[in-house]
Amino acid sequence: PKTKVLHIGGIFPINGTEGWQGGMACQPSAMMALEDVNSRSDLLPGYKLKLHWNDSECEPGLGALVMYDLLYKPPQKLMLLAGCSTVCTTVAEAAKMWNLVVLSYGASSPALSNRQRFPTLFRTHPSATVHNPTRVKILQNFGWSRIAILQQAEEVFISTVEDLETRCRESGIEIVTRQSFLNDPSESVRNLRRQDARIIVGLFYVVAARRVLCEMYKQGLYGSSYVWFFIGWYEDNWYEANLAQEKIECTREQMKEAAEGHLTTEALNWNQDNQKTISGMTVEDYRKRLNAELLKKGHDVTVRFPDGYQEAPLAYDAVWAVALALNRTMHRLAERGRSLDDFTYNDAVSAGEIYSAMNATQFLGVSGTVAFSSKGDRIAWTLIEQMIHGQYNKVGYYDTQTDNLTWLAEARWIGGKIPQDRTIIIDKL
Numbered sequence: 001p002k003t004k005v006l007h008i009g010g011i012f013p014i015n016g017t018e019g020w021q022g023g024m025a026c027q028p029s030a031m032m033a034l035e036d037v038n039s040r041s042d043l044l045p046g047y048k049l050k051l052h053w054n055d056s057e058c059e060p061g062l063g064a065l066v067m068y069d070l071l072y073k074p075p076q077k078l079m080l081l082a083g084c085s086t087v088c089t090t091v092a093e094a095a096k097m098w099n100l101v102v103l104s105y106g107a108s109s110p111a112l113s114n115r116q117r118f119p120t121l122f123r124t125h126p127s128a129t130v131h132n133p134t135r136v137k138i139l140q141n142f143g144w145s146r147i148a149i150l151q152q153a154e155e156v157f158i159s160t161v162e163d164l165e166t167r168c169r170e171s172g173i174e175i176v177t178r179q180s181f182l183n184d185p186s187e188s189v190r191n192l193r194r195q196d197a198r199i200i201v202g203l204f205y206v207v208a209a210r211r212v213l214c215e216m217y218k219q220g221l222y223g224s225s226y227v228w229f230f231i232g233w234y235e236d237n238w239y240e241a242n243l244a245q246e247k248i249e250c251t252r253e254q255m256k257e258a259a260e261g262h263l264t265t266e267a268l269n270w271n272q273d274n275q276k277t278i279s280g281m282t283v284e285d286y287r288k289r290l291n292a293e294l295l296k297k298g299h300d301v302t303v304r305f306p307d308g309y310q311e312a313p314l315a316y317d318a319v320w321a322v323a324l325a326l327n328r329t330m331h332r333l334a335e336r337g338r339s340l341d342d343f344t345y346n347d348a349v350s351a352g353e354i355y356s357a358m359n360a361t362q363f364l365g366v367s368g369t370v371a372f373s374s375k376g377d378r379i380a381w382t383l384i385e386q387m388i389h390g391q392y393n394k395v396g397y398y399d400t401q402t403d404n405l406t407w408l409a410e411a412r413w414i415g416g417k418i419p420q421d422r423t424i425i426i427d428k429l
């Protein structure tokens with residue numbers, strides 16, 4: 001019987017107004033996984049896993065307070081779960097002082113892939129740079145070697161673009177211009193026109209994306225001669241939502257027309273086939289259970305998805321990764337005559353065992369195969385979609401590890417011709 005308890009801490013962004021409040025769906029999802037791992041007699045024999053958590057509101061200051069509260073209040077915690085890039089930056093940088101592994105289910109900032117600053121951080125949420133090998137692969141597939149970049153001036157996009165530039169250089173893809181804006185993209189879009197940009201990679205949050213789309217319409221930077229890459233994790237009808245509140249000067253029809261044909265890339269957070277995962281559930285079993293759990297908390301997903309719904313599988317799998325790593329550690333420690341019960345914040349030996357157990361993680365979760373790079377980054381597939389008549393069509397999947405691009409459907413181009421990446425000057429015959 002599971003008479004002893006192992007304690008872990010959890011920091012979830014739930015009631016804030018800024019940033020990503022994904023704890024709304026991720027915290028219930030983590031509790032589901034806790035219930036599942038604790039019902040497994042073959043996992044952590046003799047121990048129950050207990051999660052002590054609190055709300056960070058996606059605010060780094062509050063996140064730090066929650067972390068200190070979790071660490072200074074008994075019982076001793078073995079690991080921390082955290083979400084939101086800003087909170088994880090603070091928590092993961094401090095956690096090393098307590099020899100704690102931090103598992104992030106909701107942080108996309110490329111800056112976190114830094115083993116010097118964050119030596120014990122692992123993420124089930126991929127870094128935003130996961131889009132870049134996919135973007136390069138698509139560019140190569142269509143023979144585009146001259147592109148432009150339009151980005152919002154936010155840290156996550158700045159570091160993502162730096163990674164994209166490196167990959168383009170390595171692949172012989174020329175970046176004719178890189179435009180960056182804070183809130184108003186009109187000048188940047190004008191500069192794209194001046195440079196005769198045709199293939200444009202856009203990196204911005206969804207509110208800025210609506211401004212860009214309307215600006216594209218006004219300046220005619222859309223249609224059969226252009227290809228835009230947008231981020232794929234905006235809500236489905238993002239291009240026609242909130243136009244009045246955000247004072248967008250284009251109509252829904254104009255937004256839809258400007259959006260026609262654009263491509264998107266996003267990380268796959270939900271396992272794609274219906275295999276049984278490590279928990280015994282298929283991803284559809286998981287979705288049904290999650291929807292029922294959320295309904296109990298007042299979130300009816302048939303009305304609208306709560307924040308973090310897309311990332312909920314990442315939180316579920318994060319708890320499984322913790323349980324599997326601790327399970328492996330307790331067996332390793334037993335061989336050395338030690339036990340997890342003796343873990344203290346200055347027990348570097350056990351911390352080292354927990355780290356190497358987490359580093360060796362590999363299992364099929366509801367978010368797909370869970371495995372980490374040497375920097376603790378999630379290794380993930382990406383999904384490529386194309387907007388046709390206002391709807392996203394799945395066009396393909398890309399697996400960076402095997403450089404395998406699986407096409408599901410042909411990309412469709414206005415007039416049936418693949419757009420060119422530059423103006424072709426036909427010499428007078």
Ligand SMILES: CC1(C)CO[C@@H](CC(=O)O)CN1
Nearest residue numbers: 020084085106107108109233
């Ligand atoms: C795909 C997205 C929305 C990117 O931001 C993550 C939150 C963060 O990085 O702070 C959550 N998932």
